[in-house]
Amino acid sequence: MKFAIILLVVVAIVCVIGSLVPQGEQFEAYRDSYSERAAAFILAFRLDDVFHSWWFITLVSLLCLSLLFCNLSRVRALIRQTKDAARPERAVSDTPAVSADGVSDPEAVMKRLRFRNPVRTTVDGADVLFAYRNRFGFWGAWICHVGIILIVLGYALGQMTLFSASVYGTPGQTKPVEGTPYEVTVDDFRTVRNDAGFIEQYVSELTVRSTKDGTAQSGTASVNHPAVLHGMKYYQTASGYAARVSIAENGVPFESADLCVGEELTISFLPGFSLYLDGFEEDHNGVPAYHVLFFYQGQHVDTGRNYFAPGSGIDLGGYTITFSDPLEYTLLRVKKDSFSWLVLTGSILTTLGLFFALYVVPETVWAVRREDGTWTVNGKSKKLAPLFKEQFDRAVTGRKGKEEAQ
Amino acid sequence: MMSAEGILFLITLILYFAVTVLYFLYVAIKKPLLSKLAIRAHIAALLVHTAAIVLRGALMARLPMSNQYEFSTAFAWALALVGLIFILKFRFPVLGAFSAPVTLLLTLYAGLQKLNELKTIAAYEAIGVNGVDRIRNLMPALRSSWLGIHVSTVIIAYGAFGVSFVLSIIFLLRDRMKENGFWDSHIPKKEKLDVISYRCVSLGIMFLTATIMIGGIWAENAWGNYWTWDPKETWALITWLIYLVYLHLRIRRGWNGRTAAIFGVVGFICVLFTYIGVNTLLPGLHSYK
Numbered sequence: 145m146k147f148a149i150i151l152l153v154v155v156a157i158v159c160v161i162g163s164l165v166p167q168g169e170q171f172e173a174y175r176d177s178y179s180e181r182a183a184a185f186i187l188a189f190r191l192d193d194v195f196h197s198w199w200f201i202t203l204v205s206l207l208c209l210s211l212l213f214c215n216l217s218r219v220r221a222l223i224r225q226t227k228d229a230a231r232p233e234r235a236v237s238d239t240p241a242v243s244a245d246g247v248s249d250p251e252a253v254m255k256r257l258r259f260r261n262p263v264r265t266t267v268d269g270a271d272v273l274f275a276y277r278n279r280f281g282f283w284g285a286w287i288c289h290v291g292i293i294l295i296v297l298g299y300a301l302g303q304m305t306l307f308s309a310s311v312y313g314t315p316g317q318t319k320p321v322e323g324t325p326y327e328v329t330v331d332d333f334r335t336v337r338n339d340a341g342f343i344e345q346y347v348s349e350l351t352v353r354s355t356k357d358g359t360a361q362s363g364t365a366s367v368n369h370p371a372v373l374h375g376m377k378y379y380q381t382a383s384g385y386a387a388r389v390s391i392a393e394n395g396v397p398f399e400s401a402d403l404c405v406g407e408e409l410t411i412s413f414l415p416g417f418s419l420y421l422d423g424f425e426e427d428h429n430g431v432p433a434y435h436v437l438f439f440y441q442g443q444h445v446d447t448g449r450n451y452f453a454p455g456s457g458i459d460l461g462g463y464t465i466t467f468s469d470p471l472e473y474t475l476l477r478v479k480k481d482s483f484s485w486l487v488l489t490g491s492i493l494t495t496l497g498l499f500f501a502l503y504v505v506p507e508t509v510w511a512v513r514r515e516d517g518t519w520t521v522n523g524k525s526k527k528l529a530p531l532f533k534e535q536f537d538r539a540v541t542g543r544k545g546k547e548e549a550q
Numbered sequence: 551m552m553s554a555e556g557i558l559f560l561i562t563l564i565l566y567f568a569v570t571v572l573y574f575l576y577v578a579i580k581k582p583l584l585s586k587l588a589i590r591a592h593i594a595a596l597l598v599h600t601a602a603i604v605l606r607g608a609l610m611a612r613l614p615m616s617n618q619y620e621f622s623t624a625f626a627w628a629l630a631l632v633g634l635i636f637i638l639k640f641r642f643p644v645l646g647a648f649s650a651p652v653t654l655l656l657t658l659y660a661g662l663q664k665l666n667e668l669k670t671i672a673a674y675e676a677i678g679v680n681g682v683d684r685i686r687n688l689m690p691a692l693r694s695s696w697l698g699i700h701v702s703t704v705i706i707a708y709g710a711f712g713v714s715f716v717l718s719i720i721f722l723l724r725d726r727m728k729e730n731g732f733w734d735s736h737i738p739k740k741e742k743l744d745v746i747s748y749r750c751v752s753l754g755i756m757f758l759t760a761t762i763m764i765g766g767i768w769a770e771n772a773w774g775n776y777w778t779w780d781p782k783e784t785w786a787l788i789t790w791l792i793y794l795v796y797l798h799l800r801i802r803r804g805w806n807g808r809t810a811a812i813f814g815v816v817g818f819i820c821v822l823f824t825y826i827g828v829n830t831l832l833p834g835l836h837s838y839k
């Protein structure tokens with residue numbers, strides 16, 4: 145138990161460190177906020193990414209192992225305890241926690257303690273009245289510990305096998321889900337507003353098609369309600385504006401594409417040239433405009449103009465590039481975590497186990513008849529001894545009324 | 551102009567002040583009548599507080615536990631409720647003298663949040679925008695019934711931890727109380743205090759566990775991650791671990807209740823840090839709460 149307590153305290157301390165030291169920063173950032181030596185220390189001990197460091201993982205593994213061994217070593221004792229709890233002969237040889245002599249009606253005492261149907265039996269020739277309850281409460285801590293092991297296991301396996309990707313799209317677009325044989329078509333995307341004009345929901349209608357066999361599944365993804373298509377979850381995570389980029393040569397349009405904020409477009413007729421849609425925001429004059437960056441062979445080039453009000457454009461090498469029709473696009477997160485069910489099962493077991501451990505308290509009462517015809521009533525409770533003693537004393541004296549401070 | 555809900559909140563604040571004074575008078579003058587009066591006032595304050603929260607819910611047309619003010623007033627409410635239940639169940643009005651000031655402080659904190667909210671509304675109204683509408687309408691991710699369950703369970707947990715904090719303090723002070731005096735006869739013996747505190751922590755940890763689990767389910771539905779080591783989550787985990795240590799300490803053979811009581815105090819400091827500190831004290835860290 146001492147070991148368990150130390151482990152829990154150490155994990156708590158590590159969590160404090162992980163929350164105080166900003167995570168995921170570079171050396172320079174730590175050097176600027178602390179000192180050169182502190183920054184070196186932070187990086188050497190992975191304090192920049194505590195929760196994924198080898199030593200944190202070791203610590204949590206140790207916690208799980210100790211839980212596992214603690215649980216394994218307790219199984220037999222628990223089975224015996226559970227069985228014994230139902231055996232009057234065991235109770236009689238037990239040392240009671242509370243006891244009262246000279247009781248004439250032990251059944252009434254048990255009834256007042258809300259033990260139903262006590263059994264009458266004889267042990268070693270003596271008449272015995274025996275009742276027990278809540279013996280499955282013995283298993284609460286055990287179930288709780290199993291739950292924790294499952295949560296940690298499910299989380300670890302989930303992280304190791306996690307697939308996660310992002311997809312942008314405007315209505316009508318089809319995009320590949322990188323790293324999978326699927327492509328997703330945004331059939332529709334709408335922003336639902338209430339009467340007062342506030343956004344209530346973002347809704348994407350999606351069709352996911354396998355590029356291997358062409359099978360397709362359709363569904364709706366909205367905030368708080370991901371769609372499950374071809375075994376992967378599609379989350380409605382964000383939305384933003386996209387531009388229709390049209391290219392014309394001598395006034396004759398010949399190419400157009402929808403470009404979402406954060407996307408890059410390579411221009412086929414100008415090799416090495418690309419443009420990047422950085423945002424749809426207000427320009428220097430407060431007019432909503434696209435913010436576009438131009439690149440040549442990966443290098444940013446200054447074209448003298450970066451803001452384009454919808455409908456305006458720029459001439460480049462005889463071509464006109466126009467940015468028009470602000471369209472809302474949807475940003476989807478695609479995820480497959482094959483072990484979240486294990487975490488869910490573990491969570492339910494942990495909560496259930498806690499309830500059993502804390503609220504289902506095993507209690508036993510037994511009465512033995514003396515030679516003078518009166519009974520000795522005894523009781524035992526796994527926990528809450530002082531409260532049980534009060535209840536017991538009240539039940540013996542037959543006194544009603546509430547508990548007192550003493 | 552103050553809304554009806556605001557007026558009810560103000561009355562609640564005044565009543566909690568009166569409740570605190572009455573409990574203090576009771577332990578100072580030691581007249582049983584005062585304890586009865588204090589408990590009556592406690593019940594009245596709780597009823598008015600409940601009415602204020604219900605009215606707020608009607609005004610907002612949603613569960614009134616979704617922003618700083620609503621959450622802080624609900625936290626104070628839960629503490630007042632759990633405190634009252636334990637005072638009545640264990641016939642322990644002296645507990646009120648310790649729990650009422652904590653409730654009052656939390657309600658004052660809620661009052662500060664309310665003032666901030668009124669300022670925000672006024673700022674919106676000044677530019678012709680309906681400020682109440684702004685507060686009423688939540689972003690889509692927060693429009694989830696999971697949020698409702700998540701915050702309902704956490705306020706019960708925090709309320710219970712608040713009372714266990716107070717009980718732990720009484721436990722730690724118990725040794726200094728003279729035998730056979732008023733305190734000695736009106737405060738349960740240490741053995742029983744410890745069990746009452748354990749009941750309180752049990753309630754808290756049950757609900758905190760449920761809160762964390764439900765939060766995970768909600769986050770998984772809304773963002774696709776059930777756990778991201780966000781500071782709020784990390785601190786909820788720290789709080790949870792501290793109370794687990796409390797539970798395990800009590801089972802140890804030869805344990806002394808003092809260590810558990812110290813963890814009962816540290817646990818509630820963690821609760822307060824998770825609740826207020828994470829948003830205000832951790833520099834540069836973003837939190838969605």
Ligand code: HEM
Binds near residue numbers: 145210282502797
């Ligand atoms: C190093 C890890 C741990 C070890 C070795 C350990 C060991 C133990 C032992 C030996 C008991 C006594 C069992 C009994 O009285 O029936 C116990 C009780 C308990 N444990 Fe753990 N434990 C660990 C971590 C945890 C964790 C992470 C949880 C999380 C929920 C937990 C929850 C409980 C509960 C609820 C009880 C019952 C408490 C009570 O009856 O008041 N334990 N633990």
